[in-house]
Amino acid sequence: MSGNRDIEALIEMMARLPGLGPRSARRAVLQLVRKRELLLMPLADLLQQVAATVRECERCGNISSDPLCDICTSPKRLGHELCVVEDVADLWAMERGAAFKGRYHVLGGTLSALDSIGPEDLRIPALVQRVEDEGVTEVILALNATVDGQTTAHYIADELEGRVRLTSLAQGVPIGGELDYLDDGTISAALRARKEL
Amino acid sequence: MSGNRDIEALIEMMARLPGLGPRSARRAVLQLVRKRELLLMPLADLLQQVAATVRECERCGNISSDPLCDICTSPKRLGHELCVVEDVADLWAMERGAAFKGRYHVLGGTLSALDSIGPEDLRIPALVQRVEDEGVTEVILALNATVDGQTTAHYIADELEGRVRLTSLAQGVPIGGELDYLDDGTISAALRARKEL
Numbered sequence: 001m002s003g004n005r006d007i008e009a010l011i012e013m014m015a016r017l018p019g020l021g022p023r024s025a026r027r028a029v030l031q032l033v034r035k036r037e038l039l040l041m042p043l044a045d046l047l048q049q050v051a052a053t054v055r056e057c058e059r060c061g062n063i064s065s066d067p068l069c070d071i072c073t074s075p076k077r078l079g080h081e082l083c084v085v086e087d088v089a090d091l092w093a094m095e096r097g098a099a100f101k102g103r104y105h106v107l108g109g110t111l112s113a114l115d116s117i118g119p120e121d122l123r124i125p126a127l128v129q130r131v132e133d134e135g136v137t138e139v140i141l142a143l144n145a146t147v148d149g150q151t152t153a154h155y156i157a158d159e160l161e162g163r164v165r166l167t168s169l170a171q172g173v174p175i176g177g178e179l180d181y182l183d184d185g186t187i188s189a190a191l192r193a194r195k196e197l
Numbered sequence: 198m199s200g201n202r203d204i205e206a207l208i209e210m211m212a213r214l215p216g217l218g219p220r221s222a223r224r225a226v227l228q229l230v231r232k233r234e235l236l237l238m239p240l241a242d243l244l245q246q247v248a249a250t251v252r253e254c255e256r257c258g259n260i261s262s263d264p265l266c267d268i269c270t271s272p273k274r275l276g277h278e279l280c281v282v283e284d285v286a287d288l289w290a291m292e293r294g295a296a297f298k299g300r301y302h303v304l305g306g307t308l309s310a311l312d313s314i315g316p317e318d319l320r321i322p323a324l325v326q327r328v329e330d331e332g333v334t335e336v337i338l339a340l341n342a343t344v345d346g347q348t349t350a351h352y353i354a355d356e357l358e359g360r361v362r363l364t365s366l367a368q369g370v371p372i373g374g375e376l377d378y379l380d381d382g383t384i385s386a387a388l389r390a391r392k393e394l
Binding site for chain 1: 201203204206207210211213214215216217221223224225227228229230233236237238239240241243244245246247248250251260261262266267285286289
């Protein structure tokens with residue numbers, strides 16, 4: 001279409017990013033080429049740098065430039081609270097909330113009989129090890145409220161039972177949520193977990 | 198949020214691409230980091246290459262790796278038909294149609310009194326020169342059907358009057374278009390330009 005092989009290859013690759021299709025990838029590439037100094041060259045340099053340096057944190061599975069991530073090495077984070085999440089996107093979501101002061105453990109997925117993903121495919125043995133080694137007193141299971149997420153939470157709870165305080169995120173009405181638009185399951189859960197005023 | 202400076206910078210830069218906001222940029226970056234070998238590294242290399250080689254075609258303004266673009270140098274394209282478009286996106290749109298066998302001239306914008314863009318800010322003098330030098334017999338004005346686009350078309354028509362055959366794209370009902378969803382202007386234009394069956 002553009003008559004240029006590199007540009008076509010770039011459009012095709014950008015179209016594989018989530019949120020971009022062939023048409024928006026074309027617009028994005030055109031924008032990049034138009035803003036060569038401001039956008040294209042810095043983005044190319046940054047991607048090279050990230051490709052060269054970014055890896056998984058050896059301890060928690062977060063994204064990091066060093067063997068251990070900033071959260072694992074920060075002296076401000078509480079070592080005795082450990083929040084278990086499915087993947088790095090969930091860790092970022094928790095960090096945006098800025099309410100949790102402990103450290104994380106990224107599982108890298110959920111148990112799934114259909115996809116034959118067992119505990120040893122996730123970082124569950126490493127989690128048990130960390131609980132023993134790091135003097136963890138509370139494990140917060142912040143897994144998604146899906147069937148696979150809850151199955152995984154139950155499995156982890158069984159593994160850690162008796163060794164540590166186990167909690168999970170509260171379920172209920174989201175802040176700003178309207179009852180009329182909520183599903184029945186959420187309303188039932190919020191009712192069961194109702195609080196005294 | 199991610200606790201990593203490079204990743205944050207990358208998310209911020211990706212969010213400046215059209216079609217991506219902060220949230221989808223975060224998802225895209227996470228996807229890139231997860232698929233390091235398959236996506237991140239090839240994309241970084243490709244961007245470096247495009248940044249190093251891609252420029253404007255000296256003759257028509259298309260995107261190219263060489264001083265002249267593939268369309269300008271192709272012996273299969275008719276030299277006597279010249280299609281004038283606003284920008285490279287429009288050239289690509291015309292090429293997707295695959296109906297035009299001539300060459301292009303990219304103006305790089307439209308005349309605009311508000312933004313004080315005059316003929317010398319666009320490639321209009323170069324267009325007049327090309328019409329004289331290249332034995333052009335027909336200039337097709339494929340400018341957008343906006344006020345600025347049509348003003349620019351009128352200006353170019355005045356400049357080239359008497360030297361060459363001047364045409365513009367037909368206006369009417371789009372293929373697959375339903376009358377009920379068309380604006381009044383398009384229906385009036387299609388009626389005025391009605392054809393004998």
